[in-house]
Amino acid sequence: MNDPTAAPASDPTVTRPPATPQPDDTSGESTVDTTSTITIPRMDPIDAGRITASEAPRAVITTTDVSCYYGSFRAVNEVTMDIGLHEITALIGPSGCGKSTVLRALNRMNDLIPGTRVTGTIAYHGMDIYGKDVDPIEVRRRIGMVFQKPNPFPKSIYDNVAYGPKVTGMKVSNMDDVVEESLRGAALWDEVKDKLKQSAYGLSGGQQQRLCIARTIAVKPEVILMDEPCSALDPIATSRIEDLMMELKEDYTIVIVTHNMQQAARVADRTAFFTAEAAEGHGDRTGHLVEFDETTKIFSNPADSRTEDYISGRFG
Amino acid sequence: MNDPTAAPASDPTVTRPPATPQPDDTSGESTVDTTSTITIPRMDPIDAGRITASEAPRAVITTTDVSCYYGSFRAVNEVTMDIGLHEITALIGPSGCGKSTVLRALNRMNDLIPGTRVTGTIAYHGMDIYGKDVDPIEVRRRIGMVFQKPNPFPKSIYDNVAYGPKVTGMKVSNMDDVVEESLRGAALWDEVKDKLKQSAYGLSGGQQQRLCIARTIAVKPEVILMDEPCSALDPIATSRIEDLMMELKEDYTIVIVTHNMQQAARVADRTAFFTAEAAEGHGDRTGHLVEFDETTKIFSNPADSRTEDYISGRFG
Amino acid sequence: MGFLVVAAGVSILTTIGIVVSLLLPAIQFFREVSITEFLTGTSWTPRFQDPTFGVLPLITGTMWTTAIALSVSIPIGLGAAIYLSEYASTRTRKFFKPTLELLAGVPSVVYGLFAVTFVGPVVLKEWLGIEVATFSVLAAGLVLGVMIIPTVASLAEDAMSAVPRALREASYGLGANRMRTVLRVVFPAAVSGIAAAIVLGLSRAVGETMIVAMAAGSQAKMVTDPLEGGQTMTGFIASAALGDSVQGSLQYNTLFAVGLTLFVLTLIINIISIRLVNRFREIY
Amino acid sequence: MAAITAEPTAVTRPLTAASHGERNPQSLIFLILLWASLAFGILVLVVLLVNTVLEGRSRIDAALFTNYTSQIDPATAGARAAILGTAWVIGTTALLAIPIGVAAAAYLEEFASKTSRFARLVELNVQNLAAVPAIIYGMLAAAAAVAVGIPRNTVIAGGLALALLILPVVIVATREALRAVPQEIRQGSLALGASPMQTLTRQTLPAAVPGIATGTILALSRAMGEAAPLLLLGGLVFVKFDPNGLLSGFTTMPIQIFDWAGRSQVAFQELAAAASILLLVLVIAMNGLAIIIRNKFTTGR
Amino acid sequence: ESGSGSTGTDGAAALSGSIASDGSSTVGPLTSAAAELFMTENTGVQITVGTSGTGGGFKKFCEGQTQLSNASRPIKDEEKAACAANGIEYQEVIVANDALTVVVNKENDFITCLTTKELATLWGPEATGKITTWNQVNPAFPAEKIKLYGPGTDSGTFDYFTDEISGEEGASRTDFEPSEDDNVIVQGVSGDKNALGYFGFTYFEENADKLKAVEIDNGAGCVAPSSDTARDGSYAPLARPLFVYVDKKAFTSNAALKGFMNFFVENESTIAEAAQYIPLSDEQKKTAQDELAALG
């Protein structure tokens, strides 16, 4: 840990032989049987080509050697990890290490930033989501997203929730029911049921964030990505959202980025620690996955000294 | 702690009787004997009108009931604290609680944002820095500032350091000496002595930040304010800056804002914990000082449960 | 989506249209008049009995009005820009910026009228005692300069506002006052944007028609004295358009030769300006 | 914790203004110069307005609006045909420029990849077209009219010239307005599975309307004051009728002013000034409207 | 360009249709005045009057863009050819008289009369760049700088003046301020003590308070321009007739055009007076009426 400029690939603590071929997820084709899911083989994280959490459950999303670029700048280098079904997976790490970038790669939200590029494979139930025939819109419908700053639309509360079902052309017999159900799911119904027609901007920050969650579950996704969903909220609102996440994981798979390590420790089943190290010479720092394991393991007995340094607050 | 919307003033844990008059710092006049300084009386933080750290040294800056406004929005409410001479004082708290706002009020950097207003009194060696005849430029020269993102000028390294002495009209017999001395003071000399004429933009982030510190000490201030000076840096650079701070405090008084509690614990003599609670109804949150004490006390035995919650990562 | 692409394509069609509609008659023109004569000749009498086709008189006319206009609009425009971006309160800026921008909104015929009936005879002659001709390059240039003040000011202000707050704060944090911060940090950092502002002002000045057509005079001659009249490229096009020529005649094609010259000139100026703008965008 | 060494503070100088402060002579002179620059611009504007009003105020009357121009009797002549002609031409301009401009901007801002050659070409074109002198657009529209075989001095040709003239401005303004729409709104929509086109029409464009309106109104007000391109269309004619269609002949306010200003009788000069007042009022009103929309938009957010 | 409504000069039933005219800036105001009076009675008729100059007008006329062309000189051979090439047949109609007037600044105290020879010296093509001070024109004049204004090369006035003075149409010095816009000449000459310019009599009459008309000596003594001297021919060689050329085909097919032309000639004296022109003599008017009648 004395040379911060060392390229991640030459880092001695994580050796990464060429990735072992994975079934179904390297071909770039998406005509695979949609019902098949992959069980991640158990492997020792250090020795294996694939950094996986031990005791891995069935994977919903698997990433293999995923690197993300903004133009010519490689923001994240070769991330290989699996997102377990009905689990909460936390991504932690210092600012700029690429947590958000990785998260957004998982449902192709990065497509929207011009010049971005993703290499490697991200498979959702074994289907390459960057495959040729894949419709990113469908990917995003199945893998929803909640953002750091609550971002309700400048519309009524009702319209915010109804928007998703409408634009995705969901068959809805009664929109009112969908709205109510979603708001209940986000533990917001009681607070807003009397002002559904009012502007969403009138809600408090925490309520707005729950509205965004309601909006997301209205389109019935399978996975929900959350990018620091509580960092703009106060303690009470934060703990409400955390409670909500624990409830939601019964029905959904959740990936959350947080800079609050205690939050990760409280809610996550598995935690991935990322960091970014400066390349030789000038400022560009490339993020990479240092360690990915069960949350208790990461916080009590991390395998990498950088993880330990970060957890114990020595930087970040 | 169940009602996040309670106005800070009615918070039961911090009772604040009308401020005990302080010598020299309430009049708004600055014709006070300029040699006088104030020693902070030792008081129990809970009982006293003034929240002070115990074992207080001589104060360089004292703030009394300072509230900061952006337009009509009160960002920070009634902060009363003292900055001890040749100490490092850390301001911590969740995002948006007003740490930066308070810090910038201390050297009138807030003046530059249109619509800002500061009420209450901030006294520097007993002189009200918002007094009628006070020149904010002189205030900023004596109370320097280092920012979150390294912000060197698009000039050479040399010119960056020489800029302050030049524009403040400092009598300088040999600018080269001033530049060398300042760069040595910021532990940067050895790394840049051969490329003084090169652009500062060619330096790494950590070097740039030390350059900014060198630039600040070149004008020989008494106090240095630092707003999250390491949050954009990697661990190595961070620890260099932390070491530097420990050296600098021999000659300077330092106030640092950090979101890294461990950093506060490592470097600060005293720590102030701020938080922001949402006002009734809508999103505006007003920040206020919850607790201010010796760092060891804050981290081992905080008087306020919110401090404890924050320290232990229950929110933020 | 198809509509969006087609709409975007309109701009390309426009450029092609301009090039074609200028180039075809201009080619005809250059069949009869050598490019050398056109570009180096100092006499411009295309519509007289023994026509001459040296475009330099029109170019000197344009250069004079443009130079005078810039000598007004650069100092005034930059001064106003610095004031608005660095000194004015939000309130002041909110009032003065749009007010100043009205200067660019005043129709150019109104300016033309103002130049002929007021600036020339009253301001220059009566108040300042300058013996200007009824139609003078000076009066036209001055009013043209007033018109482009906001062009220069606005883009220069944008460039200065684009200088990151962090740089200003660094400077103030070191105890620099406003003037020094402006002159030593903001201005140098914004210099390419400011240059772009000036270049944009330049291209406006070169292309403006009505003011010069109404106030600068219509005699194409090598301008040496700004107190006298002179004709600019745009002035020629406008006056030639008022009288009419048979399509295909040499005189008719003259119009397009000058139009093409004007187009190419502004194109060159604009390319320079785009370069400059891109450069200042790159920095931050 | 480190021991506290409370050394006595050195003698502290007062914080009052020193020579390098904000109020030293240099700074004051600099400030005065800046202030004078701004004042000069405003002063010229005021003089121009006052001068025009003094000259034209006697002819600000009902006849100015209801009567046609007259050869014989300038005292009762009016700008009716020019006012209606302006309305027709500017209306045509708006109908051509706004949909095309907004669509082009939406394409560039929301869909085109920065690396696409077509997008880069379009962008370069827009930048270049913005600097093309107005009079060139007149030449283009004249050529276009001849090419399709309609007379040049028609509302449609005038509208086309002005629409092409302001198209770059509309595109730039729309792009800026779209850019000002928070990315979060788009992301929120897309993350719900809305298509980019749905996101554009349901979220982004509605949110950008105030900005688009501001830019477009300013562009139209500029077009309204433009005379040069219309002169190239043979627009300087004596028109004493209301335009009644896209192929109708027309005159506009600036052309009428140019025409009147070119006549020697004092009564025509006054008429020119009166029409200038009218045109200035329109321009100022449109600018004001644009500012109101902009302010409402920025404070409302 | 089609007209409808009942024909006839009585104007009992209102006409409708549109008429495009262009051409001489000297004649333009007269046609505009006629159109104005005509259109108050026939509100359905739209008449546009452009002022591109006689030459410019004929170009459009012979391309079929206009149905009427105002001219301050007769049509030239090459213009006839252009019309013929496009199958445009026309009828020349005299509509007023003009005295081409040479004007100087009101304060000019050395010029009251110029001989045609002096005018030739002043305006001839050889004068370009050489004749620059007044004493070169006449040694009795002061050595002041000459400033000249005149109509643009597309104007009939320019053609007529150069023809009469230099002996060849279009033969003129080139270093003067040319303008199709006669007010530019008014402004120019009234603004400069040593300036001289020339244009139609009407413009002088309108600006008699700012300008001084120069008497012309054609060998028979100095004659000032006026209605009388123009009509009786004593204001030589600069007195001239003014014309309107009408498209024959349009005349017969467009009732509005026919109505307008008949109205124009019928009320010629009223129109000329209103527009401050020199009206036709009875004889001239008779000829014009006959010519129109012959068109059908």
Ligand SMILES: Nc1ncnc2c1ncn2[C@@H]1O[C@H](COP(=O)(O)OP(=O)(O)OP(=O)(O)O)[C@@H](O)[C@H]1O
């Ligand atoms: N749109 C973009 N264009 C270019 N570079 C980007 C962009 N977004 C992010 N980056 C860069 O990519 C790297 C990773 O950014 P990312 O936002 O993923 O970090 P993060 O771990 O989420 O940080 P934070 O905790 O601050 O949110 C950073 O260096 C950042 O500067």
Ligand SMILES: Nc1ncnc2c1ncn2[C@@H]1O[C@H](COP(=O)(O)OP(=O)(O)OP(=O)(O)O)[C@@H](O)[C@H]1O
């Ligand atoms: N220029 C400004 N105008 C208006 N409001 C502002 C401005 N700057 C800060 N605020 C608001 O003031 C409050 C305090 O902000 P401040 O930046 O001081 O917080 P902070 O504690 O430093 O947060 P962080 O840790 O995110 O830097 C916040 O609500 C913020 O939105």
Ligand SMILES: [Mg+2]
């Ligand atoms: Mg992030």
Ligand SMILES: [Mg+2]
């Ligand atoms: Mg802060």
Ligand SMILES: O=P([O-])([O-])[O-]
């Ligand atoms: O406009 P003219 O009468 O001189 O042709």
